[in-house]
Amino acid sequence: AGGAMVRFLSAVIPGDGIGKEVVPQAIRVLDLLEELSDDIEFSYRYFPWGSQYYIKHGRMMDENGLRKLEEFDAILLGAVGLPSLVPDHITLRELLIHIRQGFDQYINLRPIVLLDERDCPLKGKKVNDVDMIFVRENSEGEYSGIGGVFREGSSEEIVLQTAVFSRRKTQKVVNYAYQLAQKRKKQLTSVTKSNALNYSMVFWDKIFNECGESFPNIKTDQYHVDAMSMHMLRSPELFDVVVASNLFGDILTDLGSVIQGGIGYAAAANLNPERTYPSMFEPVHGSAPDIEGKGIANPVAMIWTVKLMLDFLGQGELAQLILKSIRQLATEGRKFLTPDCGGEATTQGTTDYLLQVIRKNI
Numbered sequence: 001a002g003g004a005m006v007r008f009l010s011a012v013i014p015g016d017g018i019g020k021e022v023v024p025q026a027i028r029v030l031d032l033l034e035e036l037s038d039d040i041e042f043s044y045r046y047f048p049w050g051s052q053y054y055i056k057h058g059r060m061m062d063e064n065g066l067r068k069l070e071e072f073d074a075i076l077l078g079a080v081g082l083p084s085l086v087p088d089h090i091t092l093r094e095l096l097i098h099i100r101q102g103f104d105q106y107i108n109l110r111p112i113v114l115l116d117e118r119d120c121p122l123k124g125k126k127v128n129d130v131d132m133i134f135v136r137e138n139s140e141g142e143y144s145g146i147g148g149v150f151r152e153g154s155s156e157e158i159v160l161q162t163a164v165f166s167r168r169k170t171q172k173v174v175n176y177a178y179q180l181a182q183k184r185k186k187q188l189t190s191v192t193k194s195n196a197l198n199y200s201m202v203f204w205d206k207i208f209n210e211c212g213e214s215f216p217n218i219k220t221d222q223y224h225v226d227a228m229s230m231h232m233l234r235s236p237e238l239f240d241v242v243v244a245s246n247l248f249g250d251i252l253t254d255l256g257s258v259i260q261g262g263i264g265y266a267a268a269a270n271l272n273p274e275r276t277y278p279s280m281f282e283p284v285h286g287s288a289p290d291i292e293g294k295g296i297a298n299p300v301a302m303i304w305t306v307k308l309m310l311d312f313l314g315q316g317e318l319a320q321l322i323l324k325s326i327r328q329l330a331t332e333g334r335k336f337l338t339p340d341c342g343g344e345a346t347t348q349g350t351t352d353y354l355l356q357v358i359r360k361n362i
């Protein structure tokens with residue numbers, strides 16, 4: 001009625017294992033949002049890439065894959081990996097890292113939000129005590145892939161694994177984190193290990209402090225990663241926006257998923273903030289071959305990932321609607337959660353309930 005129609009075209013890569021089971025649930029949510037609002041339209045194109053594709057074609061994705069994905073507003077990815085048939089490093093390098101690097105998705109965003117006290121393994125923590133968001137460097141650092149093996153096999157063998165921190169990328173990541181802090185509680189924590197990593201992390205600290213000069217109203221603190229792991233468990237309420245390098249961010253966000261109630265709630269976004277290329281939205285969990293086909297995969301992480309996509313596409317209200325409804329599922333509808341979160345529902349059943357809640361909330 002009246003307003004211009006907004007159309008979003010997403011590339012969808014369901015991938016392997018439970019990726020194929022949770023992606024359709026996320027699409028059901030988007031379809032409902034389209035039905036309930038009269039000025040937004042989602043369309044999708046599916047790409048059958050992943051391990052089955054690898055077995056047939058000898059590659060994880062089409063040779064011109066990146067070019068095919070370029071035209072989309074966003075990429076939704078379930079999970080890839082079939083460790084019994086395809087080596088993990090191929091899955092990772094040829095698809096996930098290929099897309100993240102090819103599209104310069106240098107920010108990995110990971111909300112760590114406790115929905116209900118009953119989900120938290122920490123004693124005496126209230127819902128508001130766990131509400132942080134990680135900004136993880138996603139394209140270089142410790143995962144640059146640079147290194148070498150010298151005098152291989154000999155008793156003098158030496159292996160090097162090089163971490164790369166460019167001024168350009170570090171600045172962009174840190175700056176992104178400051179800007180995010182500006183929109184939230186004006187508080188930013190940086191995680192390093194500058195007492196032991198005397199080049200990389202000292203440099204990180206320097207950039208962090210330099211960037212901070214443009215954000216005088218942001219309260220900052222800096223923790224070493226070992227102390228940070230302790231504080232996250234003891235006093236998660238100390239943190240709001242947290243910025244960390246690739247490796248430290250990877251480890252700490254897994255820890256974070258535990259204090260928010262498990263990997264079934266862990267959503268992530270790989271962002272290219274300049275929007276030169278599409279960003280990619282994928283839950284933290286993998287293809288979970290151990291529960292594939294049982295119909296018990298938790299769809300919440302994938303649906304929360306769609307929430308992050310809507311935020312990025314400028315649909316903040318719809319994003320909030322999803323999060324509010326997920327929260328209601330975890331508080332009022334606990335038996336409609338999947339078994340990993342203590343419920344008794346199937347993948348489908350959890351989504352059925354969530355769709356009802358969304359209908360009521362709109």
Ligand code: ATP
Pocket residue numbers: 018080081263264284285286287288289290291296297298299301338340
């Ligand atoms: P990857 O290397 O791709 O991260 P992984 O084997 O390390 O894979 P997952 O595939 O995430 O990790 O599985 C880890 C454990 O968590 C498994 O026991 C799996 O069943 C469980 N799990 C992961 N995702 C979900 C989900 N959405 N719902 C329920 N259980 C899940």
Ligand code: MG
Pocket residue numbers: 286
């Ligand atoms: Mg894993």
